[in-house]
Amino acid sequence: MALVIAGERSGVGKTTVTLTLLASLRRRDRLVQSFKVGPDYIDPMFHRHVTGRACRNLDPVLTSEAYVQQCFTRHSQLTEYALVEGVMGLFDGISSFAKDKGQMTNDKGQITDFASTAHIARLLDLPVVLVIDCSRLSGSVAAIAHGYRSFDPRIKIAGVVLNRVGSDRHLSLLQDSLEPLQLPIFGVMRRQDNITIPDRHLGLVPTAELPELNALIDRLADLGDTCFDWQRLLPLLKSESLSPPTSSSLSPSLPVRIAVACDRAFNFYYQDNLDLLQQLGAELVFWSPLEDADIPKDIQGMYFGGGFPEVFAQQLAENSSVRDAVKTAILKGMPTIAECGGLMYLCEQIIDFEGKSWSMAGVLPTSAVMGGRLTLGYRRAVALQDNLLVKANTTVYGHEFHRSHLTLTPTQPLFETSRYDCEENMGCEGWGLPANIHASYVHQHWGESREIPQQFLKQCLKVASSATWI
Structure with missing residues (x-):
């Protein structure tokens, strides 16, 4: 098993949530393999800095659906825990002609969320944790959670992380709204003024340019120790060996x-x-x-x-x-x-x-x-x-x-x-x-x-x- 960290849209803080989870796991001396949906280079740099292991991209456009499955299986089997960070919003993908009649398609026979986080979750049969930006929400959080959970019945929304919660009163309103859904709250992250990853014209500033990064990761680990329901999360993050890792069939015959x-x-x-x-x-x-x-x-x-x-x-x-x-x-x-x-x-x-x-x-x-x-x-x-x-x-x-x-x-x-x-x-x-x-x-x-x-x-x-x- 492993978990997919998805956002209800871009900018909700899924990278911060992912890094917080990874930092807290590493503080516990847990071996964890991370993955990133899509073609991004910079988020995987942050994953690697935290885990000490190369993050692997899962992108069926650049590779294939079969390669995504093979890559995930091969690398997740080498560690105790595995975590996949999504891209954009959960169902944000591109159009591609369906090869599998079981795929969700439009009237042109196209998969409408190809290469999305949801697509990868289906390919790997993994549960999803939905990160919701609550900074401008109270009761509406339930409508968002319900909509994402019911939109595609093949996607298992295991629970939510409530991000940018403003106060105890705010949290109480959110909890009351979600209670009828019986959807677990795996984490509550308050608004943080001292946790900011700088960005510029192509996204986040890479790790090599951030001299204070280790201090930031320590603050994330501190946050992760207290804001997540680890009793529920750890079993879901636990990696399973589906089959023995296969060795490469490539012949090292080109010594250059x-x-x-x-x-x-x-x-x-x-x-x-x-x-x-x-x-x-x-x-x-x-x-x-x-x-x-x-x-x-x-x-x-x-x-x-x-x-x-x-x-x-x-x-x-x-x-x-x-x-x-x-x-x-x-x-x-x-x-x-x-x-x-x-x-x-x-x-x-x-x-x-x-x-x-x-x-x-x-x-x-x-x-x-x-x-x-x-x-x-x-x-x-x-x-x-x-x-x-x-x-x-x-x-x-x-x-x-x-x-x-x-x-x-x-x-x-x-x-x-x-x-x-x-x-x-x-x-x-x-x-x-x-x-x-x-x-x-x-x-x-x-x-x-x-x-x-x-x-x-x-x-x-x-x-x-x-x-x-x-």
Whole structure:
């Protein structure tokens, strides 16, 4: 068993509730595996900071329904407790054509809550704890709870957590309203003035930038010790071994060293992607384009994930020796993956929110300009040419989330993209020239596409055999 922490909408405090539960469990020396519904990178960073274990994303768009089930089973069996944090509101998802006649569909035969928290709860057959923001509610809380419990009878609402409760009187009104429903109250969290996680243009500020984070986690653990009904919660959180964990069937036959940029500027990676590279034989060498004086030695490939290079653009620009080394290595043929923030780093410049220009690696003949417009959503991407990762006409699925745009578009783009949930064409994007780079705004999870990291590592070996910089 495990619990899904869901919100009745975005912004109700489900991440705070999740972190409070995790912090209190870890204070009790309990091993707990956490999961996050959707493509998010930052919430899993907070989970990992608390639990000491990599949080796993559960996203049937980026992977598949089968992979979500396999991932959950594999990792939840390794710990005593398991907890899934949802995304947005419980039933907020996207449209997708149903493969199972038992799914809830509209008159077009589409699942209307695909990839939602409810969808994941159904896939994994897990009970849900609903977090309700009570700051502007009293008696209406019962209508909300009743509506969510009855909307889809396949979803088991095990209980609620009442968040942002203002006073004892306020709590009494809420309890009286919920009593006829006989719905357990698993927790009551009062309004907190000293527990705030700062955010900015793409969500929460990542953990590496929060020097006071440990003190915040301690306050959350203190809160969790007193605000939850642990007698009821612990049995529901208890993980069950459905079958023995299976070992990877991948053969570690591609021994290469891959430099993975990992610091405050570049830290958006799916742990499953890194795991796949290692299972295929790669040695991952983590390094910092912010702090290091040179790229790692004896490497055969580079991987730049997303992150916030725009926030650290000045420091990246001032580290000219690394920028030059990256450019030289790529122009000599080093295979390189650059996603979103990594793409921006390979540009000639980043122009920040204040209009200041900062020199970057200069591999791509374009600049990344920060702006107010948010590009967000799942993408269906069809490869327009053979490239570093996939063959022409291959379809991959990914996610975009950025507030920058490029001043020039590639003459030979990697992908033609469209929205996942409709036929709306999003245009062409992605740089594949030089031919040894894959630079794209589209974040990919390789869980269902093991041939992608295999192809990358094969190219690393091929190019390495004739390169002068090995």
